Amino acid sequence: MIRAATPADAGALYRICRLTGEAGADATQLYAAADLLGEVYVGPYLNAPPATALVGLDDSGEPLGYALGTPDSAAFADACEAQWWPELRAQYPLRELRGAHPDLTPHDLALIAHIHRPPVAAPDLVEPFSAHLHIDLLPQAQGRGLGRALMEQLLARLRAAGATGVHLGVDPRNTSATRFYEHLGFRRWGTEPDVVTLVLPFA
Numbered sequence: 001m002i003r004a005a006t007p008a009d010a011g012a013l014y015r016i017c018r019l020t021g022e023a024g025a026d027a028t029q030l031y032a033a034a035d036l037l038g039e040v041y042v043g044p045y046l047n048a049p050p051a052t053a054l055v056g057l058d059d060s061g062e063p064l065g066y067a068l069g070t071p072d073s074a075a076f077a078d079a080c081e082a083q084w085w086p087e088l089r090a091q092y093p094l095r096e097l098r099g100a101h102p103d104l105t106p107h108d109l110a111l112i113a114h115i116h117r118p119p120v121a122a123p124d125l126v127e128p129f130s131a132h133l134h135i136d137l138l139p140q141a142q143g144r145g146l147g148r149a150l151m152e153q154l155l156a157r158l159r160a161a162g163a164t165g166v167h168l169g170v171d172p173r174n175t176s177a178t179r180f181y182e183h184l185g186f187r188r189w190g191t192e193p194d195v196v197t198l199v200l201p202f203a
Helices: 007-019 036-041 043-047 073-083 085-091 106-116 146-160 175-183
Strands: 002-004 052-057 063-070 131-137 165-170 196-201
Touching: 002 146, 007 036, 007 043, 007 052, 007 063, 007 131, 036 043, 036 106, 043 052, 043 063, 043 073, 052 146, 063 073, 063 146, 073 085, 085 106, 131 146, 165 175, 175 196
Parallel strands: 131 165
Antiparallel strands: 002 052, 052 063, 063 131, 165 196
């Protein structure tokens, strides 16, 4: 079953993000701040429009995965800047951060740097592919068709919202994810060494 995700799902979706956050594997041991990964990669899509968030459930209603995206990456970045990042920046200030939180790991610190300086997609990518998305599923949900169903519903919503196309980034180590997207019609764009960028035009 698939339904729209809401802010009330944050705890469950943050957990999924953490359990799949290391190139598809469990990232729990990499972070001292347990929810930080979810705050960066899930929370904005539950709280800052224009965004679309879907959650896939098992028969008992337990979340197994999610698909998150926005039809307008530029407008979404502006909304996050106004509505999402300020509170997190106050919670995780850059100045004297390690001294105040000596238990933070290098992965935590990299995410905090992301909060203060969110990356901006290149204009020549965003103009033809205005939407972006990402999807994560727990291992027990993979290979059962849920990922494809989530993607099909999300892509339909992004297209209906006026997106010109969609782009996403994949960790180069996560080759199974790259194959999954390519089977759905995505193609590679650019040659950045640290990320596999995939795009899908909406005709």
